[in-house]
Structures are given as structure tokens and as C-alpha cells.
Amino acid sequence: MFTSYDIPEVLDRREGPYGEVVLRRHGDLLQIIANGCFLMDTSDGRSERRLVDAALDTLDERPTPTHAPTDTPAPTPAPHLLIGGLGVGFSLAHAAANPRWGRITVVEREEAIIDWHQNDGPLSPLTAQALADPRTEILKTDLVAFVNETCATFDALCLDIDNGPDWTVTDGNEDLYAPTGLTSCARALKPGGVLAVWSAQPSPEFEGTLRNAGFKRVRTEELPVARGVPDVVHLAVRPG
Numbered sequence: 001m002f003t004s005y006d007i008p009e010v011l012d013r014r015e016g017p018y019g020e021v022v023l024r025r026h027g028d029l030l031q032i033i034a035n036g037c038f039l040m041d042t043s044d045g046r047s048e049r050r051l052v053d054a055a056l057d058t059l060d061e062r063p064t065p066t067h068a069p070t071d072t073p074a075p076t077p078a079p080h081l082l083i084g085g086l087g088v089g090f091s092l093a094h095a096a097a098n099p100r101w102g103r104i105t106v107v108e109r110e111e112a113i114i115d116w117h118q119n120d121g122p123l124s125p126l127t128a129q130a131l132a133d134p135r136t137e138i139l140k141t142d143l144v145a146f147v148n149e150t151c152a153t154f155d156a157l158c159l160d161i162d163n164g165p166d167w168t169v170t171d172g173n174e175d176l177y178a179p180t181g182l183t184s185c186a187r188a189l190k191p192g193g194v195l196a197v198w199s200a201q202p203s204p205e206f207e208g209t210l211r212n213a214g215f216k217r218v219r220t221e222e223l224p225v226a227r228g229v230p231d232v233v234h235l236a237v238r239p240g
Contacts, residue, residue, distance in 0.1 A: 011122050014112035021112045023122060030122055032088065032113065039163065042126065045090035047198060047223045047231035048160060052095045054221055054233050055081070055156040055196040062192050078102030079155035082188065084143040086113050089127035091158055096130035104135050105154070109142045144176055147188035156194045157185055164199025164232070165206040177206065182213035189238040197234040210236045 008026040019035040031041040059079055081101050083091050086108035095104050108114055116123040117131065117138075130136055139146065143161065165177035175181050177197075185195055195215060199206070202222060210218045215236035222230040 012112065012116065014110075016110060016112065018109065021110050023112070023116055025122075030088065034162075037163075040087050042088050042123075044225075045088075045094075047225075047233065048087070048090035049094040050221065050223055051158050051160060051196050051198045051233050052081070052083075052091050052098075054235055055158050055194045056098070056100065058194045058196070058217075058235050058237065059155060059192075080152075081105070082107065082154040082157045083160070084157060085160040086117065086138065087160060088123055089117055089130070091160055092136070093127050093130045095158075096133045096136055102135065103137070104130075104133070105152075106136070106138045107141055107143045107146050108138065109140065111140055114138060114140055144181055144184055147184045150188060152188070153190045154188055154193060155190055156196065157189060158196045158198075159185070160198040164201065164203065165197065165209070165234075166199070166201060166203045177209070179209060179213050182210060182215070186214060186238050191238060191240040193238045195234075195236045195238070197236075199232040199234060201229045202232050203234070206234060210234065214239065 008024040008031065010022060010024045012023045014021050022033040024031050024033065029041045029043050032039045056079070079101060080103045081095055083095065083104065083106045086092060086106050092104065092106055095101050115121055117127045118124060131138070161176055162173040189195065197206075202220065207218050207220060216239050217235070217237040219235050221233045221235065223233070224230050
């Protein structure tokens with residue numbers, strides 16, 4: 001016999017240009033489903049938070065510029081972070097809680113997901129404080145289109161689109177992880193900027209794709225989960 005806890009409650013269902021997006025409640029959890037496939041929920045968030053921290057750690061590893069003895073080094077501006085994919089908001093909330101980040105720009109193409117975070121929406125308790133932060137801006141657009149068209153460059157790009165490079169469920173997202181998509185991501189990074197990519201599973205092949213796209217210092221962090229294969233953060237640096 002099923003209880004109300006066993007049967008997810010659909011809170012919203014939208015048909016958009018990229019397919020169906022559903023927000024549902026299952027017990028205490030909120031879940032996002034895209035085209036019938038589970039994407040993420042509010043159960044943990046450790047790997048999404050590590051995505052942001054690993055990008056900042058990698059920025060900290062950059063060599064310090066040398067100056068002549070009489071030079072007074074200019075203060076280093078706080079890094080500008082670009083987050084690809086809003087999701088349930090773990091990455092945004094964690095970035096906004098760290099005063100070391102400067103501006104925080106989030107690109108999300110699904111209007112429904114943005115709505116769920118705003119105006120007392122179901123996901124707003126997770127991100128209301130971050131969205132009220134003057135450093136934060138949310139842009140409704142496709143990430144590839146944005147990085148191809150923007151004149152801005154960023155210190156770090158934290159990419160959390162779909163389930164990662166080897167497990168996409170939305171048409172077109174696989175292009176983002178291909179060489180052309182990664183070249184577009186590099187275009188939006190400053191020299192020495194960091195690309196951090198979340199994945200639901202390790203992908204040695206993707207490491208090779210990053211190197212072939214011109215990135216340096218490619219490495220992978222694995223984050224154990226309660227069951228199954230570990231979550232992964234792929235890290236790469238645009239050459240200076």
C-alpha cells in the first residue's frame with residue numbers, strides 16, 4: 001500500500017521549447033524532472049557546492065604576478081563567476097554565501113526553473129537570500145548562445161547542465177560538452193580562467209576532450225555518494 005509520502009506530488013508541469021520540465025515534491029524533497037528523466041533534487045548539494053569551491057581553489061593556484069621593487073601591486077578584483085544552470089540553486093546559494101566572489105551571473109534557459117525560485121516559489125527558500133544579493137543576476141538564455149554573444153569575460157565558469165557530458169537527457173545539451181561547445185566556453189573565460197564541470201559520473205573521455213579543446217591543468221575530483229558511482233567535478237584552465 002502506497003502512502004502520500006511514496007507518491008510524488010507534481011507541483012508544476014511546463015512544456016517548453018526544450019521539452020517538458022516538471023517540479024514535484026516527494027516527501028521532504030523537491031525534484032526536477034526533464035523529459036521524463038530525473039535531473040536533481042534537494043537531498044544533498046555537496047557536489048554542487050564543491051563545484052563552486054573547486055573553481056575558486058583553482059583560481060587561487062594561479063601564479064602571483066611579479067612586480068619591480070618600486071611597484072605597488074594593484075588590488076586584484078574579486079572574481080566574476082558565471083554559473084551555467086540554476087537547477088535547485090545549490091551552486092548559486094553557496095557562491096553568494098562567500099564574500100570572495102564578486103559578481104555572480106547565472107544563465108538558465110528554462111523559464112519554469114527561474115519562476116520556481118522567484119516570488120515565493122517552491123524553490124525560493126533555497127535561493128531567496130542569494131537572489132537578493134546585489135552581486136547576483138539571473139539571465140534567461142541558452143548558455144552556448146550567451147558565451148558566443150557576450151562581450152564579457154569571466155574568471156570562472158561553473159557548468160551544471162543536464163547530468164554531465166556522458167548522460168544528457170535534453171536535445172542539444174550534448175553539443176555543449178563537444179569541442180565546439182567547450183571552445184565557446186573558453187571564449188567567455190579570461191586567460192587563466194577556470195572551467196568547472198559537474199557530472200553524475202566520471203568521464204575519462206571528457207578529460208581528453210577538454211585537452212583537445214585547448215584547456216590546461218585538466219583534472220577530476222570524485223565526490224562519493226550514498227549509492228552508486230561518485231559525482232564528479234572536472235576542472236580545466238584556459239591558458240594565460
